[in-house]
Amino acid sequence: MIYKNRRAPVEIEGLITLKRRLARDHPVQKDITKRLYNMKAGYSGERQYDRYISEFKPSYPHAILHDVCLKQDDIYFQMDSLLVTPSKIIISEVKNLAEKIIVKTKPLQFIKERQNGERVPFRSPVTELDRKIHLLRLWLKCRRIDIPIEGIVVFAYNNELQFEEKPPVDLIFTYEIAAHLRNVAMEREILNRQTIHKLANEMVSAHRPFNPFPLAERYSLQPGDIIPGVFCPSCNQLTMRWMQRRWKCLNCDQIGKKEHQQAVREWCFIQKNTITNREFRSFTLLNSRHTAKLLLAGIPQLQKIGKSKGSFYKIY
Ligand SMILES: [Zn+2]
DSSP: OEEEOOOOOHHHHHHHHHHHTSOTTOTTHHHHHHHHHHHHHHHHHHHHHHHHHTTOOOSSOOEEEEEEEEEETTEEEEEEEEEEOSSOEEEEEEEOOSSEEEEETTTTEEEEEOTTSOEEEEOOHHHHHHHHHHHHHHHHHTTTOOOOEEEEEEEOTTSOEEESSOOSSEEEEGGGHHHHHHTSOOOSOOSOHHHHHHHHHHHHHHOOOOOOOOHHHHTTOOGGGSOOSBOOTTTOSSOEEEETTEEEETTTOOEESSHHHHHHHHHHHHTOSEEOHHHHHHHHTOOOHHHHHHHHHTOTTEEEESSGGGOEEEEO
């Protein structure tokens, strides 16, 4: 049974909005494009994995959790997918890379080969898995659970893999996951149905998603780098202006009442999780303090804190 599903990382939406609020030739555009590409590829590999693991329906009690981020001794560790069975826990590390991947043994090394033939090593997913297994073991120990934990590296099926020798870990493709798990032998029962259920629920409530915001901080952006304006959903430009009690696009005449809500969401991705009346006006190119107050008061995700001049809104 699936206890936790995967959702599209909100960072993807954040990066898309940041990209269109920066000049095309801004120096960080390249980094953002690369990060966005990697995040989308990673997510699509994980979705592939989710589709194939849905074919895995064992007769024994079990729990499947996708994208779980736990904290142990102030260290966060994120697991792409977890399977809890009566005799062991299996962590999957899902990879989706554009390049051809070469796996060398003695010592174990993962190498990406670019189209021009250039070879660069990348951080071993096996080392990443070992770290996660170690931290999960400690996390479980705090809950008085002692159970073997295994890891598997799963590559998206569009990846090209080349092994020099059989690697000392399980490396499989997403389409092999159900068959692979069916072959995992169930040994001594350590967790019964009830304990598995309880543990899975505890993991779901302990899950703390990674917060990538604000993006201005990560990319060291100055307020002047960010292009203000309200985004037009019809022509995809920052060309909406408030006139005659509504938003109107200067480019395509699209009309709307709620487009400033999306602007506040974007502000939160880029700048911070609070906004003042003045900041809102300069971000949405609005002149009237009074109109800004009315618009801000109508956004359900905002809570006004303080009174008169020193007041601001907290964004939830
Ligand atoms: Zn428009």
